[in-house]
Amino acid sequence: MMNQSTHQKPHAILFPYPLQGHVIPFVNLAIKLASNGFTITFINTQSIHQQISKAGRSNVIDNENNDLFSCACKSGLDIRDVSIYDGFPVDYDRSLNHDKFFEAIMNDFVFHVDEVVGKLMLSNPSPNILIGDTFYVWSSTIAKKYSLVNVSYWTEPALVFSVYYHMDLLKQNGHYDCIENKREDIIDYIPGVKAIKPTDLPSYLQSDDTNMVVNRIIKRAFKEVQIVDFIICNTVHELEPEIITALQKYLSIYSIGPIFSPGFTNTSVSTSLWSESNCTDWLDTKPNGSVLYVSFGSYAHTNKETIVEIARGLVISEVNFIWILRPDIVSSEETDYLPIGYEESIKDRGLIVPWCCQTAVISHPAVGGFLTHCGWNSIMESIWCSVPFICFPLLTDQFTNRKLVVDDWKIGINLCDEGSISRDEVAEKVKFLMKGKEAEEIKQRIKKIKKELEDGLALNGSSQVNFSKFMDDLESKISKKNVLDVEFENQKLNHIAK
Ligand SMILES: *[C@@H]1O[C@H](CO)[C@@H](O)[C@H](O)[C@H]1NC(C)=O
Ligand SMILES: *[C@@H]1O[C@H](CO)[C@@H](O)[C@H](O)[C@H]1NC(C)=O
Ligand SMILES: *[C@@H]1O[C@H](CO)[C@@H](O)[C@H](O)[C@H]1NC(C)=O
Ligand SMILES: *[C@@H]1O[C@H](CO)[C@@H](O)[C@H](O)[C@H]1NC(C)=O
Ligand SMILES: *[C@@H]1O[C@H](CO)[C@@H](O)[C@H](O)[C@H]1NC(C)=O
Ligand SMILES: CC(=O)N[C@H]1CO[C@H](CO)[C@@H](O)[C@@H]1O
Secondary structure, three states, rough: OOOHHOOOOEEEEEEEEEEEEEEHHHHHHHHHHHHOOOOEEEEEEEHHHHHHHHHHOOOOOOOOOOOHHHHHHHHHOOOEEEEOOOOOOOOOOOOOOOHHHHHHHHHHHHHHHHHHHHHHHOOOOOOOEEEEEOOOOOOHHHHHHHOOEEEEEEEOOHHHHHHHOOHHHHHHHOOOOOOOOOOOEEEEEOOOOEOOHHHHHOHHHHHOOOOOOOHHHHHHHHHHHOOOOEEEOOOOHOOHHHHHHHHOOOOEEEOOOOOOHHHHHHHOOOOOOOOOEHHHHHOOOOOOOOOEEEOOOOOOOOHHHHHHHHHHHHHHHHOOEEOOOOOOOOOOOOOOOOOOOOOEEEEEHEEEEEEEOOHHHHHHOOOOEEEEEOHHHHHHHHHHOOEEEOOOOOOOHHHHHHHHHHHHHOOOOEOOOOOHHHHHHHHHHHHHHHHHHHHHHHHHHHHHHHHHHHHOOOOOOOOHHHHHHHHHHHHHHHHHHHHHHHHHHHHHHHHHOO
8 A cells, every 4th residue: 555655646736926037937847847757737827827828829829728738738748737816807907006916915815726726636646746936925834734745946046045034134133124224234144145235135125114015925935935845946056055055954945947948949838928029030130249138027117217218328339239128117007118219210220029038039149248137037048048247136136136147156247336327327338248358258257157057957967966856855755745644544544443
């Protein structure tokens, strides 16, 4: 009987956070686990599911069944597509109503999750693992209720994890949530973190109002993460060795990144929330390394003045560029932010599109630099293509990621040092990165960092070995749990028999 139960097939339920930057690494993880024989049930919110399937490429989405994973399944992977109600109508503007939406995600979403997981427990093979985004505050509660091994997936660098994990230390030292004057001195007491400036902390930790919804989510989520079985992190050990080693003292944390889709640019699963413009033909007309790619990601907003200064600065720089401008980059209520006649004025030197397949663009030889908001996926992808950065963080972990890129790895430069930016500064920085002789060293260094990523993913590389270890530890936890479950059932039977 024991043998039978110890060989139960692993079936993991995956819950990405309902944001573009989280969905991508979750999908890539799903493919990786499924390629290793796991059954996966992938749970998007209905809103995210509908947005992806509307935007999706017809060649990879089975429109009849509206199954985002049909193409991956045809190639033999067992990935089941399920969507879940998040408490709001699908077309509700979650970005505009950010606080209200995330308040509900923190407090009420768990009831919908409970219902869906309850039903899924009847599926075959029956689920035995829950992999939730670290930002979810309910993972171990649900895992406990359904007796699932609980795994927390952190889609940002270990540095950011560590800073959140040690919020109490920041508080004790007056660097977070203190009423008196905020301290401006270097933070050097977080285990494994040599030194970090208060202005390099994630934006939520720099805020005066520590009672904001995201701060409360982080506080609860990082309590929750202390009791999960395993944490997996989309980073490479060699990039953040001291931080990860320090965390390993109290947590089962595995660095398994970067998690890309198997073809990098050629995904068999759609992940994009907006339809992607194809920039290949335009890029084909440009000399190698001559194009600056400009994107501020999927989530953050900026103001109209900033957009105008960047627009003018790009023109002054005389560099070719592709600029991703989401209609809601300022706000979904102010979509008319470019100077009048701007798009016509740039002629063929610039291409402005609402969204694109980022991996396809940055892996094109014409691209030589990336003006970025410093989202973690963007950084990993661009390192993979050896494309160096101009950093313009806007929100959340982006400030901390900037520190890694500019101060630690020296593979990028800052756009500006705080405050507002000017067109001349934009032009100067763009010219420096794209045309300056000094930028050559940056390009050499990014090749070295790229090598770390490659080595990590190689056959005996750290991420590959850690991933195998994670899967082994997971399976042994499942079989242990099964033994306990069987004993528990037997006890119950004995009890009833008496
Ligand atoms: C989730 O992890 C914690 C810590 O290991 C454990 O106490 C809890 O029982 C786990 N849940 C289940 C159902 O295994
Ligand atoms: C790209 O993806 C499609 C669909 O999954 C697949 O048929 C094709 O072989 C892939 N090509 C490469 C180069 O990986
Ligand atoms: C984009 O266009 C190029 C050139 O026309 C084509 O080869 C490529 O397949 C297109 N990519 C996608 C994802 O449609
Ligand atoms: C541009 O880059 C591609 C890909 O690396 C290479 O094959 C090609 O020869 C390069 N073209 C020139 C003009 O250097
Ligand atoms: C990987 O490690 C194993 C065990 O240490 C060894 O037998 C194998 O030759 C290594 N493979 C490579 C490609 O280095
Ligand atoms: C959890 C775990 O085994 N982590 C390992 C990942 O890889 C690095 C580098 O090989 C090890 O030092 C970690 O211990």
